[in-house]
Amino acid sequence: MTALIIVLLIVFGIVLLLLEFLVIPGITVAAIGGVLMIVGGIYMSYDHYGSSIGHLTILATVIFGIISLFLALKSKTWNKIMLNTEVDSKVQKLDDENINIGDQGICVSRLAPMGKVKLDQKIVEARSTGSYVDEKTKVIVVGIVDKVVIVKPI
Template sequence: MTALIIVLLILLGVLLLLLEFLVIPGVTLAAIGGVLMIGGGIYLAYDHYGNTIGHITVLATIIFCGISLALALKSNTWNKIMLKAEVDSKVDKLEEEKVKPGDQGICISRLAPMGKIKVNKTVVEAKSTGAYIDEKSKVEVIGIMDKVVIVKPI
């Protein structure tokens, strides 16, 4: 009966560690429980059967963990739950010919401190110099830094 308990503890411990490595991100109770179960199984093997069987149990557990991890990574099981979406969108670039420092526009949304403005019939994302600027307020472009239009209230 003790041998069955040892085997079950080690099997459940390895299963929890595989779940931790391949499914659950971070260090969670699954990893802690898996390590404790494997440790408990090895402790029971040493305690009930002596050093020889304990050493064999440790060796068998290490081999079983390695084989289980290799099979889990090699199999197509994880392809079923894997994220396969591709991001093919791109960030809209500011056409620098359309918006220049000194141009004036109007706020389409509140700038707190980021928002949308309309300058030269073009709607762009803008950043205020620090003050909140209400919707429908007139603004002036004072610069463009890293494709972000910087404005101040008029």
């Protein structure tokens, strides 16, 4: 029973360290817990089975840790759990010169500071002059910068 506890402490400790190195940024409870579990497992092996088994436990822990790290860093391992989606949408840019300064419209969504505005029966992406503009508020076009409509509430 003690041998099972020692093995589980070392395995869970190495798993926590791998999570810390590869998934969780910074030094967190996972790293501290992983180190404590590994040290606890090695201490228990020395305490219950003597120094020769303790030395073998350290050797086995190092070998298991290196093999685990090697398998975790292989690219095929991460390809199995990686999200494989592509973003193929584009930001809607203003078409021609259909929208002019002074045109009036209504907000289709909240401008915080970007949102949708209905101008001349067309829904376009617009940016407010800095303040939040609620939905269904009447707005006026005050500028067009890099094909982005700039509006302010009326």
